[in-house]
Amino acid sequence: MNIILLLYGLFLISCGIISVIFIGPKAKTALISGGTSGLVAILTGYFYSYQNSFLSIAAILIPFALFIVFAWRSTKTFLRLIELIWTKDANTNAKAIAFLIISLMAIVSIFTFAVQLTQYVNLLVL
Template sequence: MQQQTLVLLFFYGVFLILCGITSVIFIGMKAKTALISGGISGLASIGIGHMISTNSPPFELAGVLLPLLLFIVFSWRSTKTLFKIFELIPSNHEDLKGKGVAFLIISLMAVVSLVVFILQIIN
């Protein structure tokens, strides 16, 4: 089980980092918050996985809680972005496309966070 957790947290961390980079590629530097949050969250996931590999029991709990907490944060941010999209639709604002891309990426991060959490619980 420990090896599965390490691999899962590593790929989850890489995924989060890539989501931050993808946001900047598609939206531009307006997405620097996504780059920072994806990078920090990804590095935290990889770091927790490394600490689990050194048999540090508190980090096993952190490895389960991190995806749950990130699911909550990403769900909140996704909802907030969706409401902003609803505000921008009537005016056909120039930021509408960027907000749509951000909504999709943040929502994907939330769904993957939930899947990672569930996979750790059932294993």
């Protein structure tokens, strides 16, 4: 069992729920993507074993792949947020909250990737 991936998965699910609470029904995709990726991380973390090379690699690749997705989504959201600020749109606050949540998911993803990679390298050295 990999506690870091379990916590990471719970974090992703929580971010999806928080998005819906603060943004409303428009954040359904955040709930679906956060819930799905969180469930994948939890399942990988639960069945994780150092002897299973597939899950060891998956434990590294999942946070890295999600970092790429969240960084891309954060960039798109930021650019849209700039447009909304210039036009003084009413959706500016919701988009700002979405940007912060997605950016936090990207930061936690790269941190999780670094921790998982460090653990894997340490196992190879031993």
